[in-house]
Amino acid sequence: MPTVNVKKYDLERLVNMPLDDKFIEDKFPMMGVEVEEIREEEGEKLISFSVNPNRPDYLSVEGLARGFRGFIGIDPGMSKYDVEKSDVKLYVENVKTRPYIAMALIKGIVIDNYVLESIINLQEKLHWVIGRDRKKVAIGIHDFDKVKPPFYYKEVDNISFVPLGYNEEMSAEEILEKHEKGIKYRHLIKGKYPIILDSEGNVLSFPPIINSELTRVTERTRNLLIDVTGTDKVAVEKTLNILVTALAERKYSKIHSVEVIGKEREIYPKLKEETIVVNPDYINKILGTKLQPGIMINYLRRAKLDAVFSENKLIVYIPPYRVDIFSEVDIAEEIAIAYGYDKFKGVYPEIATIGELDKLEKRCDFIREIMIGLGFYEVINLILTNEKVLFEKMKLKGDYIEVLKPASIEHRILRTSILPLIMETLKINEHKELPIKIFEIGDCVILDGNRVREIKKIAGAIMSNETNYSEIKSHVEALLRELRIDYEIDRYDHPSFIKGRCAKIIKDKRVIGYFGEIDPEVLTNFDLEFPVSAFELLIE
Structure with missing residues (x-):
């Protein structure tokens, strides 16, 4: 879970009361925020909070203080934020790579070291939790007084400006090749470069890569311009709401609107409950x-x-x-x-019952005994994975269920198959002595028409210099025989397996599994140096 580091003094002035360390340790966990530690650092107390990813409004000291004031009863009820109208406009041209943008002003903010640190930390936390490491949402925070509206959001072939943290001008192409942020996030840029400009042609931002040094926020800044760009309109709007309402918790801060003019005219921020x-x-x-x-x-x-x-x-x-x-x-x-x-107190059920394993779980335990008897070791992987492992590396395509708010971009979809994760496990253990024989029994989630269905599967693999179709076939047939399944085997062309070295398992005229020798291209995709034979089977 994301960790938010907060200066105790700053938390106290936002809560508007002194807070004893024991009081913090007792009360914050009760509102769903764990206190990892309270420590001295550079002459003042620092509190580390562990925040659940489903509460991005708690990713700043301002949000934590707001929630805490309500929880302990000194400021109950929904916080209301007035949005004052401004004449600032943003004109949006056809930006294909990141089509959505929202913008707002925060005027009158008094920025000190605490506020500046909080702004930077909140920006980075939102980039990760909502933005999926800037892929879905990217944030720019600027000194409004250093630029001149109206603003323009467009795509260009190339442009030069001084990026944040540098003192010399670089082209957009050079930033992607040489700048630390450019190298890290250049995979998000496809084709032309998205740019935010002011009326005099000054660059404010090159989203989702870097802001301009021109609009650097300092302790002398009093008016902030916030832009949020991305590929998901709702995520962009919600991110802006979290930012402006957090900053509005600061003394003297006032939210001002910006009119965004593109295919439609919209006024941001949209703070309607x-x-x-x-x-x-x-x-x-x-x-x-x-x-x-x-x-x-x-x-x-x-x-x-x-x-x-x-x-x-x-x-x-x-x-x-x-x-x-x-x-x-x-x-x-x-x-x-x-x-x-x-x-809350536990309540005993009125009817006494004796529990026992579900029939399917009993069957899974029996299958484990068979596989261990065949010389395989059991492994356990997460049900969450990503498209690259599940489909791209396996040379497959398919539908899947996506997690709405994943904790990690590496674990953002529910697996439909176990075999890709078995291949990953082989890679992790390739330094072990050969042969490596592993299997996994677990849940997979598939789309069945308009219905989401959870099913049990088993997958296994052998990695060695000599493994082949015949070896994996003998193990699969031994498993099917012990399970007393009436089956047929027929030739099968599967993208992940060598053509002509793969077969499907048929029961009652329905394909329930497959096995064979893994295609060399798939082995290369997983950086495996030795041949692999594998199978996957539906457990009914």
Whole structure:
């Protein structure tokens, strides 16, 4: 989970009260934020908080202080933010690589070391948690007084400016080849270069790579211009909301709008709250409580939400910086947190039963015994992976389920197959003595029409100098024989296997698996130096 380092003095001035270390350690975990440590550093106390990725509004000291004020009851209810109209405009041309942009102004902010550090840290945390390392969303924060509106967002063939942290001009092409950020993120640029300019042709930003040194934010900055670009409109808008509302928590800060003119005219930021209608009986059923609607509203206000009770329903108002509330279940969770998890007591079931393993799990245990008897070692991988491993390296294409808010870009989709992860495990263990014989039994998630279905599969592989089609076939047939499955074997052309050295397993006229020798191109994709034979089978 992301770690947010906060200066205790800054947290106290935002909460507007002194905070004892023990009080911090006791209370913050109750609102879902773990305190990793409180330590002395350079003459002042530093607190490290571990924040769940589903709460990006907690990725700054401002957001943490806002939530804490509500949780302890000194500032309950939804925070309201006024947006003052400005005459600043942004004109958007046809930007294909990153088509969406939102922009806003923060005027009157007083920036010191604490504020400057918080801005930089929040920007980087949002790049990771929402932006998927800038692929989905990238943020630019500028000194507004150093540029002149209106602004222009366009794609160009090339342009030169002084990038942030440098003192000499570089072309966009040179930045991608020589600048640290350019080298790291140049894979996100395809074709022309997206650029944000002011009315005099000054470059503000080269998203998602680097800002201009011209608009560097310092302690002398009083007015901030914030741009958020990306490939997902909702993510862009929500990221801007989190940024401007966090900065508006600072003394004297005022949010000002920017008109973005492209295919449509839109005014940013969009700080309109959303609503969810909840049945109080549902909340009580989920939580096992007997709370009255009025009490629920009080707990929701401690969660920095607002609600009214009308016609036997709770109408809950969600602030614009919350991106994690979608349904009644989420509202129940907010009430549970404010109510206090320590107050929930376990309830014994009224009917005594004796538990036993599910039939499918018993079958899986039996298969494990067979595979171990055949000389294989069991491995366990995560059900989460990425498109490169699951499809690209295996020379495959297919549909998959994507995780909405992944903790890592390497683990962002649910696997549909186990074999690619077995190949990765072989790579990790290639220094071991040959032959290597491994298998895994686990869950896969597939799309079955309009339905998402979870299935059990087994995959196994042998890596050695002498492994071949006949060897893996003998192991697969031994497994099928022990499982007493009536099956047929027929020739099969699978992209991941050598043509003519692969077969499919058929039961009741349905393909339930396949085996064979892995294609040399797939071996190269996984950086494997030895032949591999493998199989994958559906467990019914």
